[in-house]
Amino acid sequence: MSIVKAVACPVCGCLCDDIELTIEDGKIVKVKNGCSMCESKFLGYRNEHRTRKPLIRKNGELVEVSIEEALRKAAEILADANYPILYGWSSTSCEAQRVGMELAEEVGGVIDNTSVVCHGPSVLSIQEVGLPSCTLGQIRHRADLVIYWGCDPWSAHPRHLERYTTFTEGRFEKSDWKGYMKKVKASTGKKKVQSALRRKFVKNPPQLMLQPETMSKPPPAMMKEGRKLIIVDVRKTMSAEMADYFIQVEPNKDYELMQALRALIRDQELDVDTVAGVPVEYLEELADAMIQCEFGVIFFGLGLTMTAGKLRNVDVAISLVRDLNMRTKFAIMPMRGHFNVTGANVVSTWQSGYPYAVDFSLGYPRYNPGETTVMDILLRQESDAALIVASDPVANFPKKAVEHLVKNPLIVIDPHMNATALMGDVVFPSAFAGIEVGGTAYRMDHVPLPLKKVVEPPEGILTDEDILKRILEETRIVKWRMMEAS
Amino acid sequence: MLQQKLRVILLTGRTIEQGVGKERGKSSKEYFEAVSMCYMDAGDMKKLGIKDNAKILVSTEYGSVVIRAIKYPRAATPGIIYIPYGPWANVICSNKTSSIGMPSFKGIPAEVEPALDRPLLSMEELLRSEFGR
Numbered sequence: 219m220s221i222v223k224a225v226a227c228p229v230c231g232c233l234c235d236d237i238e239l240t241i242e243d244g245k246i247v248k249v250k251n252g253c254s255m256c257e258s259k260f261l262g263y264r265n266e267h268r269t270r271k272p273l274i275r276k277n278g279e280l281v282e283v284s285i286e287e288a289l290r291k292a293a294e295i296l297a298d299a300n301y302p303i304l305y306g307w308s309s310t311s312c313e314a315q316r317v318g319m320e321l322a323e324e325v326g327g328v329i330d331n332t333s334v335v336c337h338g339p340s341v342l343s344i345q346e347v348g349l350p351s352c353t354l355g356q357i358r359h360r361a362d363l364v365i366y367w368g369c370d371p372w373s374a375h376p377r378h379l380e381r382y383t384t385f386t387e388g389r390f391e392k393s394d395w396k397g398y399m400k401k402v403k404a405s406t407g408k409k410k411v412q413s414a415l416r417r418k419f420v421k422n423p424p425q426l427m428l429q430p431e432t433m434s435k436p437p438p439a440m441m442k443e444g445r446k447l448i449i450v451d452v453r454k455t456m457s458a459e460m461a462d463y464f465i466q467v468e469p470n471k472d473y474e475l476m477q478a479l480r481a482l483i484r485d486q487e488l489d490v491d492t493v494a495g496v497p498v499e500y501l502e503e504l505a506d507a508m509i510q511c512e513f514g515v516i517f518f519g520l521g522l523t524m525t526a527g528k529l530r531n532v533d534v535a536i537s538l539v540r541d542l543n544m545r546t547k548f549a550i551m552p553m554r555g556h557f558n559v560t561g562a563n564v565v566s567t568w569q570s571g572y573p574y575a576v577d578f579s580l581g582y583p584r585y586n587p588g589e590t591t592v593m594d595i596l597l598r599q600e601s602d603a604a605l606i607v608a609s610d611p612v613a614n615f616p617k618k619a620v621e622h623l624v625k626n627p628l629i630v631i632d633p634h635m636n637a638t639a640l641m642g643d644v645v646f647p648s649a650f651a652g653i654e655v656g657g658t659a660y661r662m663d664h665v666p667l668p669l670k671k672v673v674e675p676p677e678g679i680l681t682d683e684d685i686l687k688r689i690l691e692e693t694r695i696v697k698w699r700m701m702e703a704s
Numbered sequence: 705m706l707q708q709k710l711r712v713i714l715l716t717g718r719t720i721e722q723g724v725g726k727e728r729g730k731s732s733k734e735y736f737e738a739v740s741m742c743y744m745d746a747g748d749m750k751k752l753g754i755k756d757n758a759k760i761l762v763s764t765e766y767g768s769v770v771i772r773a774i775k776y777p778r779a780a781t782p783g784i785i786y787i788p789y790g791p792w793a794n795v796i797c798s799n800k801t802s803s804i805g806m807p808s809f810k811g812i813p814a815e816v817e818p819a820l821d822r823p824l825l826s827m828e829e830l831l832r833s834e835f836g837r
Contacts, residue, residue: 615794
């Protein structure tokens with residue numbers, strides 16, 4: 219039995235690097251410090267849902283074949299294609315992504331990563347407006363006001379609050395965990411009193427009933443000492459329950475709400491009563507809290523990028539932070555989803571000059587979101603083959619895009635039998651990056667961290683990087699033969 | 705009075721169960737249970753006359769799908785339904801990308817109706833019925 223410390227968790231953009239794993243007989247048997255997603259990944263990596271052998275579709279069925287046969291088939295598909303797409307990349311290491319870029323150039327395809335359906339609009343806005351940001355370490359030690367806008371960290375980044383923001387013990391700002399526990403106790407007490415009253419006066423309920431909890435309560439919490447947590451969202455999430463203040467915005471109206479906040483921060487008056495379903499007086503409270511903090515930060519999620527306005531929502535969020543920096547210190551950061559989606563943007567940028575949606579069909583990199591984004595290519599039905607690495611577009615793309623994706627030859631590299639692999643023509647099983655193979659990954663604040671190899675992959679299973687290198691080699695051979703033949 | 709249909713706004717997104725399920729494996733039971741459902745307001749469910757865990761048909765202009773309706777435990781969210789990301793949600797998601805590659809996965813107008821006698825498809829069945837493979 220051995221214990222491996224300081225393992226980076228290859229699940230979400232938090233990339234928590236304090237995981238402790240207990241290894242017994244070459245298997246992970248215990249996970250310490252991780253969230254439930256982390257445990258699910260580290261304990262379930264070897265379960266029955268794993269693909270063990272390369273597969274090729276023959277007569278409509280996926281059948282097991284040798285790795286050489288699968289490589290040959292994949293190379294033929296890519297060499298034959300006029301406009302292949304190479305998509306995924308955010309759940310693998312930077313080293314594999316680098317080979318992917320080379321392969322995209324070799325086959326004259328489009329290489330795009332999952333940020334296209336995630337923070338792609340944020341990337342576009344950042345290119346237009348800039349990004350006043352910082353590292354999560356700075357936030358942990360200094361931020362006294364944390365705002366999550368259009369995201370639910372408790373569900374999507376479970377340890378974000380406890381490791382980087384409100385519930386972490388920083389050097390200059392203390393954890394608000396005790397305050398939160400007090401609040402929980404108080405609310406449980408209230409509920410007990412209520413139920414006792416209900417039981418006693420079951421026939422004629424008394425007037426003494428406590429007020430129902432609503433978001434419209436003026437926030438005494440704003441006056442509290444220490445770290446403050448504010449959530450802006452369209453529904454009351456678990457994170458919203460933990461917050462000192464929750465603002466419920468109507469769906470698709472984040473843009474208006476933020477523009478109203480910008481006006482308030484510039485000391486302008488609003489001559490309406492509500493904006494996007496939120497009373498102006500609460501917005502004034504929020505604006506005051508923002509101005510009065512020493513160091514605030516806004517984390518924004520897909521609630522901004524996937525709703526009406528898309529990149530314009532992020533534009534105005536960044537502009538809001540720019541305005542706030544005239545009054546105090548403020549930063550903003552997107553809540554990146556997969557553990558290495560930031561790395562996919564970084565690798566793509568340093569190799570080609572562009573963060574995603576890079577088109578090599580003319581022999582040089584071209585970038586025009588809306589035209590060279592995988593989603594638009596699929597919806598316009600232009601691609602004629604696809605290579606999907608460490609991603610599951612069949613489960614995550616709209617129906618019409620998937621229809622075109624599965625109409626053409628589809629190569630899948632993934633450890634699991636996911637929806638895309640079920641629809642694939644060639645399926646390669648691969649080793650888990652961060653468990654069975656090391657590498658580099660970028661945390662959501664662009665800090666690169668090493669991924670550790672803690673156990674050996676199952677016999678005969680290659681890493682994403684090796685599979686891609688061998689596909690690249692094989693593709694060059696096939697192309698050479700095609701040239702000779704012609 | 706019971707309503708036959710209800711107009712709502714459809715949101716899709718993450719839930720912790722979806723996260724745990726996807727890491728376990730997309731063909732796992734956990735994943736299926738986590739994503740073939742939708743959170744719905746208790747009041748809205750009453751209007752349709754359905755109970756917790758009942759099957760409903762959600763339709764948008766892009767398609768329709770049968771999933772289970774679960775009462776949203778945290779607060780009232782009248783007029784909003786929330787489906788975790790997954791194959792079921794994507795059958796009915798918008799494919800308008802506003803020319804930047806990003807479809808609208810949140811804030812889509814939708815209609816909900818009870819579908820107690822319609823089957824809830826497994827992932828394989830769903831993929832076969834939608835894409836023929």
